[in-house]
Amino acid sequence: MNVIMCATSCRKLNSITNYSFCVTQQVLLPYLKKCPADLAVVSEHSRELDRVQEQFTSYFLGPQPFITGEKPTIADLLAACEFEQPSAGGYKLEGPVLDYLARVKAQIGPDYDKVYESMRSFAEKCMN
Numbered sequence: 001m002n003v004i005m006c007a008t009s010c011r012k013l014n015s016i017t018n019y020s021f022c023v024t025q026q027v028l029l030p031y032l033k034k035c036p037a038d039l040a041v042v043s044e045h046s047r048e049l050d051r052v053q054e055q056f057t058s059y060f061l062g063p064q065p066f067i068t069g070e071k072p073t074i075a076d077l078l079a080a081c082e083f084e085q086p087s088a089g090g091y092k093l094e095g096p097v098l099d100y101l102a103r104v105k106a107q108i109g110p111d112y113d114k115v116y117e118s119m120r121s122f123a124e125k126c127m128n
Contacts, residue, residue, distance in 0.1 A: 031126035049091055053083075057096040065103050072107045080104045084116050088123040 056079065060067050067075040080101055087093050093101070105112040 046091060049086060050094075053094055053097050057100070061096070061100060065100075072104055076104050077108075080112075085119065088116070088120045090123075090127060 060079070064070065066072045067079065083093055083097055083101060
């Protein structure tokens with residue numbers, strides 16, 4: 001249980017701020033204000049997201065497939081959500097995190113894509 005609490009705390013401290021700024025600057029503000037994205041802000045938060053990905057895979061996953069071991073928990077669902085949001089906004093996830101998301105998706109089944117379908121559609125609409 002401590003690993004789950006630690007993962008959710010790390011999420012609050014590291015990822016939410018950077019994901020929010022990245023998606024807001026790259027998707028929402030350009031759509032709402034009809035202006036180009038502030039690429040300096042997007043770049044700054046993208047670098048932080050790169051760091052978050054690295055820390056997530058080295059600290060929370062290591063050699064195991066999910067945060068607490070062999071089966072996904074609520075911590076994995078929260079982590080997947082944190083990675084899916086900036087991904088929908090154009091942020092490029094890297095190999096280990098993409099592999100992790102594929103494992104979570106395989107365990108959840110077709111409902112996984114249903115959960116994120118509206119978010120992905122909205123982000124795509126905003127960016128086009």
